[in-house]
Amino acid sequence: MSANFGERLREIRKRRGLSQRELSQNSGVSLSLIRKLEQGEREDTRLETARQLASALRVPTTRLVAEHAEEPxxxxxxxxxxxxxxxxxxxxxxxxxxxxxxxxxxxxxxxxxxxxxxxxxxxxxxxxxxxxxxxxxxxxxxxxxxxxxxxxxxxxxxxxxxxxxxxxxxxxxxxxxxxxxxDRIQGASTVNTQCWLLLRRGKLADARELASRWADDVEPRMSRATPAELCTWGWLLLHLSAAAVRDNRPGEAEDALRLANSAAVALGRECTPEGGFLRTFGPVTVALKRTENAMVAGQPDKVLTLAARIPMNSLKPMSNNRNRHLLDVANAYTQQRQYAEAVDVFKQIRAGSPQWLPNQRYARDILAGIVGKRRTLTPEMRELADLVNLPV
Known part of the structure; x- marks a missing residue:
């Protein structure tokens, strides 16, 4: 997070005519954190918090943060x-x-x-x-x-x-x-992974631009599109949507998601074209990403409603889609203070992908929220905290 974050926050807040207390009430971010950020006592905050502040100030997230990478x-x-x-x-x-x-x-x-x-x-x-x-x-x-x-x-x-x-x-x-x-499909598939890398590095504008440019370039004619073309185009749109929602551009995010859904409807099912699991795409994939967008937008109740409609038994226990979705569900349960349900979701992830979970900063953040809210921890909570290397 840039050291100028607090200066930009204060400048935009004043331009909007809001006091620190009003910004806190509108964004859901604590007044003490806003004060520390503006006074330079804190030079960084989570991207989720920056998005909440940007939403309350009605500006793109990138107006506040130049870059906010996940911890390497x-x-x-x-x-x-x-x-x-x-x-x-x-x-x-x-x-x-x-x-x-x-x-x-x-x-x-x-x-x-x-x-x-x-x-x-x-x-x-x-x-x-x-x-x-x-x-x-x-x-x-x-x-x-x-x-x-x-x-x-x-x-x-x-x-x-x-x-x-x-x-x-x-x-x-x-x-x-x-x-x-x-070939174009192989190149676009690699670009999809590059977009994911840019998202994890907090380069939202770069991810939006790259996904949009390549989506325009590879957009197929729906009447004669091959499954590989639909999957590739659909994933570019999903990454465009993911970058847009994190940059507090909900209209753009929804437009991209709607186009991705049209590609999924044309496929009619989850499809894995030649090239492997990274290209798997279809109606369930779009539903997973719609749920992810809801979590980014701070709507845990919507996350749980959408998740209940997704046929999870149709997905293999792998990290590319299913496990990331399950972390969103665990986060939604945590924000609703349903900690036992959140822990059950973590157990489900651990059972299917035990080597994946320790590498997820998102998992660590969610478990930190659970641990911080509980007076006492169950043995399972302690085991999970140790598994994701949550600091003592």
Whole structure:
């Protein structure tokens, strides 16, 4: 958060003719926090709080915050992935290879690795990914068929690095993946992951611009669109909506969501085109993102109403959609002071994706809210707090 946040907050508040107390009442943000921000005693706050203040002041969130990145991975996490970072940055070296990689071998290895990505098998990926990246690099030097394989692997690696909050490594992998893309759909798929990275880095304006530009470029003719085209276009619109709602542009967010829903209706079902789980899209995906937008907008009651209509048994226990949605549900329960229900949701996530949960700052924030409101903690609450590394 920029150190000028408090100055901008005070300036806009005065232009609106509001006192600090009135801004507190209109935004739901405590008066003491507003005072500390404006006086420079606090130089940062959560993006959710900034959005609440911006909404009360009727300005885009980006008028208050230039950038508000999620907390990067800690040193222990980064150290676990050093071999992957090294493989991403290392120059290609064909000399000294005991055996040159083959197209068939690398293709089969990438296919075998996809379930490790989709099921958050971080330990196994930490072991397998460095050599696979090196083989894909070497193959592309000797066989042009290796280029789309390398693009796909780099996209998955960028997604993984984003998932684990290693943002610089993610940017490197995704930039290279986009450069390697051999067709428009592959490129747009990589851009979708880049949009997610920008959102996690708090670069809302950049995410909106990138998603909007590519959505315009790849918009298909609905009468003859392929499933791959509809999925790719739909995801770009969902990322546009996600950036817009966080930037306090609810009309733009709803317009993008409505267009994404038209793509989902044209598909008629959840569809995973060739290219894997990152491209899965359909009516349920749109419903999940509509619920996420409601949570960002501070409407926990709407979140729980929408969530009750979503057939969760149709979704696999993976982080890309389902688990993020479940965190929104847990957050809504927490804000409604239904702490037991929130803990039950966390248990559901832990059962399906135990390696995913510790990497989620959002999960830590929600559990901090639960712990802070309870006089005593149940054993399950303590276990979950330890799992997400909640400070004591």
């Amino acid at each position: 991975a800690d040193d222990a996490t980064v150290n676990r992935w050093v071999p992957v970072h090294a493989a991403l940055a290392a120059p290609v070296q064909l000399d000294g290879l005991a055996e040159a990689p083959t197209f068939e071998g690398v293709r089969d290895a990438v296919r075998a690795a996809v379930p490790l990505f989709s099921h958050d098998r971080f330990v196994e990926l930490g072991s397998a990914l460095p050599s696979l990246l090196r083989d894909a690099e070497a193959l592309t030097e000797i066989d042009p068929r290796g280029r789309p394989l390398r693009a796909r692997l780099l996209e998955l690696t960028g997604w993984l690095m984003t998932q684990t909050r290693q943002f610089d490594a993610a940017e490197m992998a995704l930039d290279r993946a986009l450069d390697d893309a051999t």
